[in-house]
Amino acid sequence: MRDPQNIANHLAHMAKAQPSALAVAIQHHLGFSRQASFTELSFSQLDQECDHACWALQGFGIKATDKVVLMVTPSVDFFALTFALFRLGAVPIFVDPGMGINNLKQCFEEAKPDHFIGISKAHIARVLFGWGKTSIKSHLAVAKHSWLTTFAGIKRTYPNQGSFVAPAHEANAMAAILFTSGSTGTPKGVVYSHEMFNAQIAALRDDYGIRPGERDLATFPLFALFGPALGMASIIPDMDASKPITANPDYIKHAIDHYQCSNLFANPALLNILGQAGNTQHWQLKSIKRVISAGAPATPESIELFQSMLMPKVEIWTSYGATESLPISKIGSHELLRDTQQHTREGGGICVGYPIADVTIDIIAITDEPIALLSQAQLLKEGQIGEIIVKGAVVSRQYYHRDNATLSSKIDDDIQGGHYHRMGDLGYLDDAGKLWMCGRKSHRVSLPSGDLFTLCCERIFNEHTKVSRTALVEVSVGQTAQAALCIEANTPLDTQQKAQVIAELQQLAAQQAHTKQIQHFFFHRAFPVDVRHNAKIFREKLSVWAQQELEKQ
Known part of the structure; x- marks a missing residue:
């Protein structure tokens, strides 16, 4: 048996x-054939x-x-x-x-x-x-x-x-080793157990309502494996799964139509590409019952664009998690766009939704030190920004042959049992139990007056019509840490136009208590980002670049 x-x-x-x-x-597709x-x-x-x-x-x-x-x-x-x-x-x-x-x-x-x-x-x-x-x-x-x-x-x-x-x-025996992408640090081998895989299958079945007989347009190989395990057909489009931004939208559309796919998994970059193509060609994806997006937060603009191709009741589910623990929370596009965007525009971070079944999310005071036991951590109340920690069957127990990383990332729950994973992300829980992301812990800018958080600051400036995206980084003047904002424009700008945009961004910064502490503004031609998601900005590289730009002045 x-x-x-x-x-x-x-x-x-x-x-x-x-x-x-x-x-x-x-x-x-053979050669250059479109057939x-x-x-x-x-x-x-x-x-x-x-x-x-x-x-x-x-x-x-x-x-x-x-x-x-x-x-x-x-x-x-x-x-x-x-x-x-x-x-x-x-x-x-x-x-x-x-x-x-x-x-x-x-x-x-x-x-x-x-x-x-x-x-x-x-x-x-x-x-x-x-x-x-x-x-x-x-x-x-x-x-x-x-x-x-x-x-x-x-x-x-x-x-x-x-x-x-x-x-x-045994259920907790090692079933696979999945390496993190390295987009937020050094790649580490995450030990997956059979129990963890089964918990992920249960989450997809129960929390997302996936049923046998469905057909999934799968653009990420590992997610595609869950299809057969759920009784759902995995339809694999002709694309380079390691570089989804190079995918041909027409190929994906044809596969969806050919098999009348009910589910679509796409990272934010691909979601945006498909939304733009669909908007241009007036696509309607009538067979799709749900869209799942994970890997990085999708922008509201890309969600709205893709939403226009779906039937009115169909939602795009933004899923939060990491290789070490996935999925953790989710939120549908209807609620996300209707109820959370104003708070995001005001610097409240990005809402990533409610915990999935059997997952516990807590917030602890920010520290870079290891925490062996939950009783040694300072648990924060709702609305307080701290480090996100998660517990549940989908949460990995250890890294492979990385004892120090395991000690730094895992907390034994000596109060109720089990173990927590430290996500390395900062955020808070609101009074309805929704989780809000504020940025990576390692990307916070620590000023004498307090910490600044990337997602809380950047969204304010991303509202500017001439800005594609921004990145908050730390620079030094003498021995003092200061905040700098790197800016990627959405259209080419000359020197005078850049000066005008910076002046307008400085005005926006002055209107918020946290952003008015940003002292330096630099235009960057194209941010260094991860290959897969085209959304995770390598702020460490931008910080070095901004420091060099500051020293030129």
Whole structure:
């Protein structure tokens, strides 16, 4: 009997419950053709592919508890391999290819993988940059032609012998290692347990109301894996999932229409791209029942633009969380746009909604020191800004081989039991229980008069018609910390126009108690941002740049 905690068993269950229903569809375009084709698998076929992959991988030498890097683009092989590794009891290692060569090498040095499965480009990079060379014992290519052993080759060598029985293990046993993207710090390997995966599936089913038989336009590979586990078909558009801002909106629209998708997962950058394309071409997405956006806060403008393509009762759900704990809270676009925007424009931060079921959110006094026990933390009252901490089954217990990071980020609840994760974000809870984000803890500007918080300050200036976005950073004059605002214009401006905009921003700053402390204003051509979300600003780099600009004056 298969271990009920294993995430792969959700696929087996759905293969029995709805064997002929669509599980996966992959969109393809050959060359420069605009004509799409699709590769499809039913739940029964995907389960059989998973079993065959288990027998093949076992024959190749991969066994339970082995750590396996998986760098495969969304495809039938991606789904079969991922579920097979779970079913085998092996531990897949997932990394974001957009994090950069040096970060990737560090990830593999820390994780010490036993095997490496990837597309040809991943293997070339592995050889060139020495990824995992001290620990990797075998390599497997997912390609038609390769100098390495191929996945297709071992499938021919080791035929499918029927249902593969997963080994038994504890609910909190390590199921996977997911590395953070590094967009808000050094990438760290988050240990996922089977219990944590199952809690995430339950949250998507219960809090978002996802049901078997739905079809999801999935633009993020790991989210796409939840589809088959929920009995929902994952429709994969033809796009580079590591660079969603390069996606062709027409391809995505065609996939939605072709399969009458009911669910759409898109990060804020892609949401904006699709909204702009839809506004230009007058799209109506009549089949969509819900949109889930995560990864970074979407702007109200992009939400409103996308909302215009949906049926009146359909909402865009903004979901808050992190690799270490996801999802944590959510809020629908109707309430977000109707009830929270005025407070945001006045510097109240960004509302990220209500806690999902079985998740506890608390706010503690800001400190950069480790906190071992909850009784040692200062819990704050509603309306007080502090560090966001969260507890629940979707919250990870530790980082992989990062003891110091675990000590700095986890708090044992010695009062009611369990453990909290320190999100590294600042915010507060209002009197209705909604969570408001004020910015990253590491990005706060600490002045002699008190702290300034990025999201609370920047939104005031982002209202200016000539401003695309702003970034609050800290600079120094002598030994004194001061606040500076970096400005990205939405259209090219000459020197005189820039001076005029700065004067107007200074007037806006003077109207608020917190923003009037900002003393320096600098125009920047294009902010450094993360590749995936195109929204997480690298303020550390901007702070160095602003300091240099200040010293030129």
